[in-house]
Each structure stands twice: as structure tokens, then as C-alpha cells.
Amino acid sequence: MSKVTTAANQFAARRGFNQIANRLFTGIVWLIGICTIVFICGLLFLILKKGLPELDWSFLYGLPSEMEEGGGIGPLIFNSFYVLVISLVISIPLGMAAGIYLAEFAPATKFIAFIRICVEGLASVPSIIFGLFGIALFVEALDIGLTIIGGAVSLAFLNLPVLTRVTEESIKAVPKELKHASFALGSTHLQTIRRVLIPVALNGIITGICLTAGRAFGESAVIILTAGVSSSGEMWDFSLYSPGATLAVHLWYVQSEAIVPDAQLIAEKSAAVLVFVVLLINIVFRVPLWLNERKTR
Template sequence: MTGFKLSRKTSRSLLWDRIATGCFYALGAVILLLVFWLLFTILSKGLPQISWDFLIKLPEEIDAGGGIGPMLFNSFYILFLSLLISVPIGVGAGIYMAEYAPNNRFTEILRICVESLSSVPSIVFGLLGLAIFAEYFGIGLTILGGAVSLAFLNLPMLARVTEEAVRAVPNELRHAAYGLGTTQFHMIRTVVIPTAMQAIITGICLVAGRAFGESAVIILTAGLSTSGEMWDFNLFSPGETLAVHLWYVQSEAIVEDARQIADKAAAVLVFVVLLINMVFRVPLWINNRKLRK
């Protein structure tokens, strides 16, 4: 009798396991279909119409046929500057919180503050950048202000992702490194960071994609215009990006082909975000395949 009850319980558990597995597969399929539908909808409207002239030409205020050259350049330029600031500081802060910070009340409060900053709306960082650069320093709406404000926006997320990635490294690896006579810094550099690198790169991908597509911060700190030059490296020039230009064209532009420009700009924006993820991911995939062999 007992064996019969155990058999029924096992059969019921297996049934629920199959049901749960099927539900999770169905949810995964729905999410994938939704993502592919969004990508297809955006890319199919814009990609066939994109030409090289569109990518390098200056925008037009009245006539049709304008391009996105300066805005596309500003997007990459501001993204590069923001990552140049946020990656060393964010990764360093995450390593400090995981490896060096003492386990006390101050550290817990600091960790809560960082987590809270990660969920603050981006427009708040835009207002902060506006107050610092436009009002306090009086330099106006510039590429520098936009890049630093984006770095402020991405720092909390990058620090938390790095901290969790470092904490996920097994302590056995640390103990083995210490057993070989290494110092803490050498252990972090040669053992912890290489092991946690994939998760850290994932965090950098997230903040890079967020920074490239951000508009609220850029509107308040870099402005709604460009210098009118294709390659303007001046940090104090206005820095309208592609995401801001997409919003402007869709909502306020008076050119007759505004909808076509918006469709093409959206396709370029999505394609570049996907490209950024591929650029960061492909070296990791190649490295993982080499390690498995």
C-alpha cells in the first residue's frame, strides 16, 4: 500500500514537472516571438530604405532628403566618452564592494543607495547634469555634459552587476590562489576578474545599449541640435544624438518625409544596439570555445 502511494506521488510529481516544463518552454517561445516581431516590424520598415547618403548627410530642416550623419557620430562619440568614464569607476566600485569593503552597516547602507540609484528615472540624471553643467559651470548644452551625465546614469547599474559577478566566483578559487602565495590584488587580477568577465561584459553591454538609446538625459544636457559638422570632436559643441533626433523628427519636424526619416533612424538605432551586443559577445564566445577544446 505504501509503495502504491509513493508510486502515485511520483507520477503526480512527474506530471507537474512536465506541465511546468511545457509552460516555461511556452513562455520562452512567446518572448522570442515578441522580440522577433518587434525587430521585424522596426527593421523591415527602415532597413530597405537606408542608403549611404542617409548615414553621412546633414539633416534638413525644411527640404526632404535629410540624413543623420552628425547625430550618428554624436551617438557613438558620447557613448565612447560615457563608457570611458563609467566602466573603470563602475567596475572598480563593484570590485571594492565585493572584495575590500568591510561587512558592516555603512557598507549595507552604501549598497542600498547604489541599488536605489539604479532605479532612478533617467530624466533625474538629466536634470542633475543640467544643473551642474548648464547652470553651475555655465557651459550650456554640450557633448561633455551629455557624456558625463550618461556616465552618472550607468554607474550604479554597472557597479551592482560587477559586484554580483565577483561575488559569484567560488571561494575555492580564491583559497587556491592564496595557497599559491598570491596577494589579494594579484588574486583579483588573475583569478576573480577573468572568471567574472562574462558577467561583467554583460553589464557593460546593458549600459552601452541603454546609453546609446537614451534621449531624456541628452535632451537636457546635450541639446536638440548639432554643430552642423559631420566629425566634430569638440567637447563643448551641442550633441544631439540619434535617439533624440528620432524623437524630434517624429514629434516636431516639418519636413515632408519625417515619417520615412523616423523609420530609417529607428532601424539604424536598433541595428547599432544589436551590433554593440555582438561586438562585446563574440570575443567571449570565441574564448569560451577555445577553453572547452
């Protein structure tokens, strides 16, 4: 008797432990993934649903009120952007310069390794610590009180380690072959950094800037301690020495301290605006990335 007649198809599915584990794992990953997405989208939807329909120009543009109903958030939105822009203007060049230094110039010594650990540590320090540092520097040492410039600089310090780290990692991820190609054509180190390393690393760097910008826009602890919980109460106040409460701070303020009767509504609308703007920032920062990608594809 030959075995051939009775042999089953040698490619037939086996139901061993590995196959079952594989399916189980795939299922669990799918489930968790879907749950997470539904949760995040639900949260976004809830926040936007409560606030967005109530929005009107007078709220977005109006001045906040201390006692009566119907206060707006105009100066607070303005302060949010103003503080954000100043802090980015300070932290992007410094962070990128430090990141480029660490990636390209720093010698491989123990001291530099230690610096790197410090940068990493600073990146995960709670923001309130930077707030306290801001107080010590601006309110006590320099004695200028709670100001926009104090808040912006403290915020820049908060973002600096993250930007440094992201820049360093992105530059280091550029293939060595490209760097060698550039050097072999007779480029200087600066030319290579400017024309090859940064353009190729731009994707990662902008993602980093985007994350820090979003975080800075929503940051409250640092601002409360260094820029205060009130605004100067007028629109388009470009003075660096005005008190500079931002939207995120205002949200905290009306929810916990304010005595206006419609605090709940203001909080809901502010939250919606805050979330909306952070989403917008993410999209706006990605436009140069898309353009860059289209050019290099």
C-alpha cells in the same frame, strides 16, 4: 486466488493531479515562451523592414535638414558613438573599481550595507532624474550649456550604479577556492584580483557592460536635457562643447517637433539604424567573451 494474476503493471502511468499539473505547467511555459519570442522577433522584423530597405549612404552619412526633404543622420550617428564611448571610458573604470571595492575590500559594516542599498536604488532611478542632475551640474553650475561632454558625463552617472553592481556580483560569484589557491601561492591581493578574479568574472562583467552600452546608446531623456536636440551640423565634430543630439534623440525630435515633410520616413529609417547598431554592439562586445571562453574551456 492469488492477486498476481489480476494486478496491473505497477509501473503503468497514473493520471494523478501532479501529473496533470506538470503537463499543464510545461505546456503553459512553452506557450508563453513561444509567444514572447514571436513578439520580440516580430517587432524587430517590423522595425527593420520599414527602415532598412530605404537606407542608403547619403542618409547614413548626410547632414540633417531643418526644412527640406532628404536630410541625413550622419552627425547624429557620430554623436551617438562619441557620447557612448566617452561615457563608457568614464563609467567602466569607475564602476569596476567601485564594484571591486565592494566585493573585495569593503568591511561588513552597516554603513557599507547602506551604500549597497543606495547603489541598488540608483540603478533603478528613472533616467530623467540623471538628466535633471546633468542640467543642474553642467548647464547651471558650470554654465557650459548643452554639450557632448555634459551628455556623456550624465550618461556615465546613469550607468555607474549598474556597472558597480554587476562587477560586484560577478566578482563575488568567483569560487572562494580559486581565491585561496592564488593566495596560497603567495600572490598579493592585487595580483589575485588581476589574474584570477577579473578574468573569471569577465563573462558577467562584459554582459553588464553590454547591457549598459545598449541602454546608453538608446538613451534619450538624459541626452535631451544635457546635450540638446540639435547637432553642430557638421561631420566629425570632435569638440566636446558642441551640442550633441544622438540618434535616439533625433528619432524623438523628428517624430514630435520637426517640420520636415519626410519626418515619418526619417524616423523609420533612424529606428532601423538604432536597432541595428544596438544589436551590433551586443555582438561586438561578445567577441572577447567567446575568445575568453575558448581559452578557458
